[in-house]
Amino acid sequence: MSDKKKSIDFLQITKDAMEHTGFWVDRPRSSVIRAIEMGFVDDVLRSWMITDVVMNQGRVLLKWEKRVIPLTDQEIKAQYR
Numbered sequence: 489m490s491d492k493k494k495s496i497d498f499l500q501i502t503k504d505a506m507e508h509t510g511f512w513v514d515r516p517r518s519s520v521i522r523a524i525e526m527g528f529v530d531d532v533l534r535s536w537m538i539t540d541v542v543m544n545q546g547r548v549l550l551k552w553e554k555r556v557i558p559l560t561d562q563e564i565k566a567q568y569r
Contacts, residue, residue: 517541520541521538521541522567522568524541525537525538525568526568530561530564530568533559533564533568534555534558534559534564535555535558536553536554536555537552537553537555538550538551539551539552539553
């Protein structure tokens with residue numbers, strides 16, 4: 489069997505296994521926080537930001553802190569909308 493054929497077989501076996509068992513994806517913490525923040529209204533985002541995320545069994549705890557300088561409408565639109 490050629491190396492190319494072995495490689496294709498390995499990839500297919502790996503793909504088939506992932507469909508049954510799932511897989512992990514590594515994402516930057518900041519992108520997860522940004523995705524969560526995007527679900528909140530502008531009035532919250534203007535004055536508050538998420539600074540920490542903690543997994544707690546089936547729940548997610550979010551730590552919010554008040555912004556030193558509130559965001560403008562333009563900043564909210566550029567960052568979240």
